[in-house]
Amino acid sequence: MSRKTFQRLALDERRQSLMEATLTCVARHGLDGTTVRRITEEAGVTPGLVRHYFGSKDELIKNAYAYLIGQLTARASESADTGEDGPPAAQQLRQFLLGNLTSPNLSEDKVSLWATFIGQIRHDPFFAEIHREGYREFLEFLERLVEGVLIDHGLPHRGPQCRRHAIAINGLIDGLWMEGSLNSGLYNRAILPDLAIEATERLLGLPAGALGTAGPAPHAPASQLQEEIAPCAMPE
Amino acid sequence: MSRKTFQRLALDERRQSLMEATLTCVARHGLDGTTVRRITEEAGVTPGLVRHYFGSKDELIKNAYAYLIGQLTARASESADTGEDGPPAAQQLRQFLLGNLTSPNLSEDKVSLWATFIGQIRHDPFFAEIHREGYREFLEFLERLVEGVLIDHGLPHRGPQCRRHAIAINGLIDGLWMEGSLNSGLYNRAILPDLAIEATERLLGLPAGALGTAGPAPHAPASQLQEEIAPCAMPE
């Protein structure tokens, strides 16, 4: 009986591969269905490696959560490119909303993962800390976008007011993202981007169309209705 | 060694007691930490009863979820009493917002339970069905409230428009409810009710104060702050 042949991987590659396999398992089978054996099978290795790289299953799962949140917030921020000579604030905010309410962020997998881990916040301060950090980053980023838009429109933009607006818009995004990802079928979720943009304009007191209400995006073609694919897309 | 003395309970009482013990366990230990032995210990009975009343642990958990959602939606609807001679629509909507963004609905336990089960939707159509029904009920109720308010203010209230408004406000409530319940400490969650009311006024295009922005509720005293304080903890 011969041993399995294997490949030595760099430390970070192996760790990353195990974390991604973990997220795949949690998304596919839930936390309770995620076992060390399944994770390592998904990653194509044997169970012993979990101990070798993370010490325990719990540690692996915590690291996988931090990895996921890092990806989510990074992608959310990237969608609105705030460069030195970036687009005007209104368009940045618009892209931010779009980025959160279309594929790939609007995904049943992602919201499922996200919710599963939220359920752990109460039982382990580590999860709470990761969540808090991600939320803070998201909120502050949004607050800066809001401030820029208000300035451009000559509206009052003192600190507390911007923060209140950011909290409300963030709530709106979160709620729509969740229900849209779960896709209960009560409405076509393709309406969400427009709906969020219009709602944001009203929340900020902007004139209708200030964020470019019509159509999905300046450069994208009109047919966005096509259902996004990616049934089992792993976080890359 | 003598046997444990026990009490015969009516079928529904026993079932309910087991479902509540299940929710307690899930909230306290997560789904993966919820075992038949723990559930029945919490309920003060022996593990055999799970099989007797629900057939299996999985069935028990599904029933517990349905029970939870039933409670949540019922309480949400009750908070705005829509009787024959109930209060004006604006106050009903206001109470609805308040009911969802103050204790006891704004609770870490509840959002933790809720998220845990959301994570199961993808793996079992039963959970998806329960969620869909609860969401539909919530949304339709909200839509009716919105319609009433728009009519009272002489604003356009055709069907599609009301629905869009309801979707947005529902998203807002969901998002604020979640982050507020998790209480990451980035802001005092006592500001949420006012914030939501103001945001809803803007979303619907109502004049400021139309929903009664000042103070928590007509009958409640001004000091609502006394509850959980948790002042803005400064991360870093």
Place this chain on the structure above:
DNA sequence: CCTACTGTTATACGCACGAATAATTTATGG
């Protein structure tokens, strides 16, 4: 080419789980 190192596999152990079955107690109706 050898040797030391460590990433990786293979195997085993102890434990807690869900479920099934048997024994016993409570309630009910004539």
Place this chain on the structure above:
DNA sequence: CCATAAATTATTCGTGCGTATAACAGTAGG
């Protein structure tokens, strides 16, 4: 007050889990 059914307990069984340990194999330096 007894007989009978149903509710509840007590115990057992097999399984899969997380983890620990030892054997093996790929890799690098001399």
